[in-house]
Amino acid sequence: MNPSDAALISQAVAAGDPAAYGELVLRHQSAVRQFLRHLARGDAALADDLAQDTFVQAYRSLAGFRGDSGFRTWLLGIAHNRWRNARRQQRPQLPLDDPRVPEGSVPAAAANSDLRHDLTAALRQLSPDEQTVLHLGYQQGLTHPEIATLLDLPLGTVKTHLTRGKAKLRELLAPWNPNT
Amino acid sequence: MEPEHLIPPSEDDSRLEALLRQPASPLPDHGFTARVLAALPPPRAPRSQARMLAAVAGGLAGLLVALLSLGPTPDLTPDVAMLGQALLALGTLCFDPTVMLAVGVAAGSMVLVLWRNSPLNTPASVRNWF
The missing domain is CATH 1.10.10.10 (Winged helix-like DNA-binding domain superfamily/Winged helix DNA-binding domain)
Known part of the structure; x- marks a missing residue:
């Protein structure tokens, strides 16, 4: 039986077990990358860079995760924040400003x-x-x-x-x- | 209240919702997890119990030697009184409105700068999850 997210988080925090965190990344990478690809209008390279930042940031903050929301929701919150920061810093390069396809x-x-x-x-x-x-x-x-x-x-x-x-x-x- | 034309016919709504809920194919990992793990900060090595015990024992031994070398206890009463007066003067200075305003402005500026630069600069509700 697969361990729950909560069990893996405890293992990663208490024992500093990178394998447990690796399992969490493997489990949630698709959702986070898809969300960021959606935000980045399909720019897979940018989305994956931000997804990597998201998981590194989440690892640093993992001990403070209180479980008020699901782990995936928490990750998506961090991902959205990374996206907003990146857009703020590099607005001209990021593709969100005019997402509309031509009329008709x-x-x-x-x-x-x-x-x-x-x-x-x-x-x-x-x-x-x-x-x-x-x-x-x-x-x-x-x-x-x-x-x-x-x-x-x-x-x-x-x-x-x-x-x-x-x-x-x-x-x-x-x-x-x-x-x- | 929503305009009337936005109120959905329920049948169309359920068909559209079913379409929107169709899951996208999961993205294959293709080494993503390995790259994340390689980018993680190194775990802090746990302090060994023996090292902790040695540090505590050394500290206690040092304290003991210091106490023994003091000899007869000196009279610290005048020094304590002077320290009390100095602290009182400092407290009076801190409650000066001009100083309090300056400290407030400085603290506010620091909070603003740190908040803007923080990677955890998230909506308040998200910040609470950390």
Whole structure:
């Protein structure tokens, strides 16, 4: 049976066992890297650099992890913070400032495009906050209060981003809806 | 209140949610974990009990030698009185409004600078998790 995150954290902190921390990294690397790739608009190299920073920072702060949230949620909070710091320091190089794809390119209703592709393109039409809230809510499975905490947004704002984001997606993906 | 056009038809909503929930394929590790482990700061070596005992025993021995070499206890009463007066003068100075304002401004500046440069410069709610 696989040890829980809490057991691995205790082992990594109390015994200074790097193997236990390695297991935690292995377990959560995909979620953290995917979140950062989402923030970095697919720039895998930048996302992986920030993900590495995130795990190193988390290791340094591991003894202070109180378990008020899940370990993955805590990691995503650190990752979001690393991303914000990097964007603040190197704004011209980072790709977030104009994430929108050109008008008219979505949805691609051509016969050979699939729904997944159109969804990805439609997501890029949303505002960065709407995209991030949808990513955290649906891809990462975070609750609304967890998203609010992680992004430092009021709960009502998170819910508004979700509602508006989904409304825009429904409109953009209307050609796929058999009821329209 | 949300505009009416944003209120979703429930069937469309569940189909869209199901689509959004479709998990992305997990990213293969491809050596990522190994790179993280290589970048971790080295663990601090635990202090051995023998070294700790030796340090404590040495400290106690030094204290004993110092006490024995003192001889008869000197009268420290005037020195204590002088120290008390000096501390009182220092306390009076610290409660001067100008000094308190200067200390407050300096402390505020330091907090601001350290907070801005801190890697843990996170939202308050996230900071509380540390």
